[in-house]
Amino acid sequence: MTMNTVVKLARRPQGHVQREDFTITQEPLAELKDGEIRVATQYISLDPAMRGWMNDAKSYVPPVGIGETMRAFAAGTVEASRNPKFKEGDTVSGLIGAQSHAVSDGQNVVKADTSLAPLQTWVGGLGMPGLTAYLGLTYVGEPKEGETLVVSAASGAVGQVVGQIGKIYGCRTVGIAGGPDKCAALTSEFGYDAAVDYKGGWLADDLKAACPDGIDVDFENVGGDILDTVLAQMNFRGRIAICGLISAYNATSPVPGPYNFRSVLVNRLRVQGFIVFDFIKKYPEAYEKLGTWHKEGKLKFKEDVREGGLEAFPDVLKMLYTGENFGKLILKV
Amino acid sequence: MTMNTVVKLARRPQGHVQREDFTITQEPLAELKDGEIRVATQYISLDPAMRGWMNDAKSYVPPVGIGETMRAFAAGTVEASRNPKFKEGDTVSGLIGAQSHAVSDGQNVVKADTSLAPLQTWVGGLGMPGLTAYLGLTYVGEPKEGETLVVSAASGAVGQVVGQIGKIYGCRTVGIAGGPDKCAALTSEFGYDAAVDYKGGWLADDLKAACPDGIDVDFENVGGDILDTVLAQMNFRGRIAICGLISAYNATSPVPGPYNFRSVLVNRLRVQGFIVFDFIKKYPEAYEKLGTWHKEGKLKFKEDVREGGLEAFPDVLKMLYTGENFGKLILKV
Numbered sequence: 001m002t003m004n005t006v007v008k009l010a011r012r013p014q015g016h017v018q019r020e021d022f023t024i025t026q027e028p029l030a031e032l033k034d035g036e037i038r039v040a041t042q043y044i045s046l047d048p049a050m051r052g053w054m055n056d057a058k059s060y061v062p063p064v065g066i067g068e069t070m071r072a073f074a075a076g077t078v079e080a081s082r083n084p085k086f087k088e089g090d091t092v093s094g095l096i097g098a099q100s101h102a103v104s105d106g107q108n109v110v111k112a113d114t115s116l117a118p119l120q121t122w123v124g125g126l127g128m129p130g131l132t133a134y135l136g137l138t139y140v141g142e143p144k145e146g147e148t149l150v151v152s153a154a155s156g157a158v159g160q161v162v163g164q165i166g167k168i169y170g171c172r173t174v175g176i177a178g179g180p181d182k183c184a185a186l187t188s189e190f191g192y193d194a195a196v197d198y199k200g201g202w203l204a205d206d207l208k209a210a211c212p213d214g215i216d217v218d219f220e221n222v223g224g225d226i227l228d229t230v231l232a233q234m235n236f237r238g239r240i241a242i243c244g245l246i247s248a249y250n251a252t253s254p255v256p257g258p259y260n261f262r263s264v265l266v267n268r269l270r271v272q273g274f275i276v277f278d279f280i281k282k283y284p285e286a287y288e289k290l291g292t293w294h295k296e297g298k299l300k301f302k303e304d305v306r307e308g309g310l311e312a313f314p315d316v317l318k319m320l321y322t323g324e325n326f327g328k329l330i331l332k333v
Numbered sequence: 334m335t336m337n338t339v340v341k342l343a344r345r346p347q348g349h350v351q352r353e354d355f356t357i358t359q360e361p362l363a364e365l366k367d368g369e370i371r372v373a374t375q376y377i378s379l380d381p382a383m384r385g386w387m388n389d390a391k392s393y394v395p396p397v398g399i400g401e402t403m404r405a406f407a408a409g410t411v412e413a414s415r416n417p418k419f420k421e422g423d424t425v426s427g428l429i430g431a432q433s434h435a436v437s438d439g440q441n442v443v444k445a446d447t448s449l450a451p452l453q454t455w456v457g458g459l460g461m462p463g464l465t466a467y468l469g470l471t472y473v474g475e476p477k478e479g480e481t482l483v484v485s486a487a488s489g490a491v492g493q494v495v496g497q498i499g500k501i502y503g504c505r506t507v508g509i510a511g512g513p514d515k516c517a518a519l520t521s522e523f524g525y526d527a528a529v530d531y532k533g534g535w536l537a538d539d540l541k542a543a544c545p546d547g548i549d550v551d552f553e554n555v556g557g558d559i560l561d562t563v564l565a566q567m568n569f570r571g572r573i574a575i576c577g578l579i580s581a582y583n584a585t586s587p588v589p590g591p592y593n594f595r596s597v598l599v600n601r602l603r604v605q606g607f608i609v610f611d612f613i614k615k616y617p618e619a620y621e622k623l624g625t626w627h628k629e630g631k632l633k634f635k636e637d638v639r640e641g642g643l644e645a646f647p648d649v650l651k652m653l654y655t656g657e658n659f660g661k662l663i664l665k666v
Binding site for chain 1: 556577578581587588590591592593594595600602606611
């Protein structure tokens, strides 16, 4: 008999995620009720937001409870259906959790058209990261042709897509990433006009050299020193789209905000936080744009697919916060 | 022979403003050229922004140079005119500097209609502070009926007007000020629904009690601990209009940004800096609204007029940063 392998939250992490924060259990498969489908998971998305979901704190979604299945975006194949909208063999993606077999009422998944892109891309460039990049840049960053766009964590799942869309919009694009390999990929693979290595020791100077006309739009995934350095180089009426603040997610004591916060006043910046769920009505538009650009070859998606199955979930998740991954981090089940 | 008494910047201040940062000199009056007027200054506005103007740092206006007349809004009477738009006896207000007799080409002053309000009010409620309050609240804060509006430095020149306009817009208004006297005035004089004393020792608890439904709009004049406390209580999609960050203006070492900066992301806040000059095209609208509400008795302006003439300028200016003033601080010449 097939069993469901489930990653459950065992305890709330202190600081960095530990293996012991999770338990991995085997459970019998549940019987399907009318309207339900069972999805055999093939790819699980590892997302920076997961760290926040593990905290017992007010956030944009309720925390994952102790003993509950870890929340995760994933993609897989329908292996049983009692829902007329789905049939066996359909590929789907959605918020179905870190488990090998997910039962869904069909509300939290979409069909994943694998003629457009391989299934793994449906948790990446054509999944939440792609939607986040398109919607956040377009509707929060609001870049104009000829402006300078800076993206932090620029080789990550979201950042790589933001940079490419920035080029489509006619911006000068500058990516910030850690280490020479990622920085080389920013320009050679993702079309960034310039790359800045935040581990290089000269962040402010290097950023200034890469942005000779200052910064008009910052798509911020990191926060901390990077945001501080960006703030000091923002142009008048610049916009900062706060997509993530990953530098602080594992903090166990209060983290100071940006020392250059005064730039918000001096330069009349607009700093705005968002998450992809805010734009749910614009998903169809985003899928259409991303799919078209991808088909036209204007958008490429770099994925970092890790083997090891669900047993490896905790270790693979940790890579996100240390910068070990290179491209969209995905766990193959 | 009448002389012009001029307050000049003698050196750049370190930390708090000192008397020695200024020199006060006597100079012969200049001859008027065609198109110029001479204004006998009667009231000089003391504004928090002055501290920034004294720094040699990139800001929204160039710094005042060493040895130059200190920049200041002021109001007075035209005592000589070679400009057809102004005649002797006209009352005017504008950016004419901290001096007893200002020469102007008429570009930087407006006529001050003293049938609408006494001349001193033209550097306050009907001057830059009033414009700042109306334009910043309306176009940056964007409050909606029924929302909770918090204002820091709420009894100050700008804050007192913001609170009253917030009531006109149908908000619950909560003012933050220092000490029981100012807090009492917030509710008794400026129509605030509740007042919070930031010197009371229980800022977070007191603010929470005053804002049982959370905070939708923050009109921020102070920054520091106050902004941090507000950030922790902001509602989903709240707006923070950054008008000033007076708590940090005298700092001599880097000041950390708000520790609760993460709230921008979690609550999808919009944080936006502005200054009144950004809205120059909307001044006529603002004058019209402020004038009408004032005439109808919906807007009252509390002014703190200090005697002592220009000799007292440095000491009166210092009051702004220690919270000694109560209402719009004005120096009578």
